[in-house]
Amino acid sequence: MPGTRLWVVVGATGTGKSAFSLDLAEALARTGPGAEIVNADAMQVYRGMDIGTAKIPVDARRGIPHHLFDELDVTEDAAVAWYQPRARQLISEISERGHDAILVGGSGLYVSSVIHDFRFPPRDDAARARWEAELDRSGPGSLYARLRDRDPDTAARIDPKNGRRIVRALEILDQGQATHGATLPDAPTLWHEDTRLIGLSSPRDELVARLDTRVQQMWRDGLLDEVRALRARGWDRGTTARRAIGYAQAAEELDGLLTRDEAIARTQALTRRYARRQVSWFRRYEGLRWQEQGVDASVLLDDSGAHGSPA
16 A cells, blocks of 8 residues: 555543544645544444444544444444454555545554454354353353463453453464464564554543543433433343443443442443553554644654653
């Protein structure tokens, strides 16, 4: 894809990636043929999941083409093996139109699958069925302990409560393959020959305060009503969408399992932990150019900037 660039905008949730990507696209349009935005947030691919994912409304996208938003119904599974070829195809099509692509989001595995030479181990239906049966019997805790014994590096990158990812990692190990954690070397080969990596950061205390406030605002904006509407469309039958931070806690409030204050506090805690994991993931990217939240996107069109470290 000669002559076009792939801009990659990453960072913790709450660091302003979506707004920055719009500013960057406008800056690129002022200096060249323009750019289009490709989503790399695993939950923004779902239709109807807007408030809890901080999805940019269509009428606020400044006329800039956006891709891979609202692609799936909440009953469907979003998997990185589904996402990677679709994202790469879209980026190739954007390049063929003579535009730069801006990949933006905080789902580390999704981003890595696109920008790096990343190949997926094969499926083993029988092994997966065995582990899923054990997951149903025993819960994720015992499976996570097995994964930690067999592949501690991968276990450290997986939420101990995420049974689906634990099962997939064990399925891969049963085949003698490397798990996702082992297939991400420190300096992997880039898929697109001209890739510009930008990481947005914020001082920790400021980010925590912003995230806590944003969670409270989600409830004021009507997250409970959004979850009610999603449930009417089969949200509870899905295996991916219903685990989204905030949505799961709102559902527990609706079911009387949590009070309003408990649901908000739990969502705040989970969001802070997720932000820490995001920074740890993206810190491994060689050549990532860290910038403070609120940086003027136009200054980054000059390649002379120095690389930094996240807050």
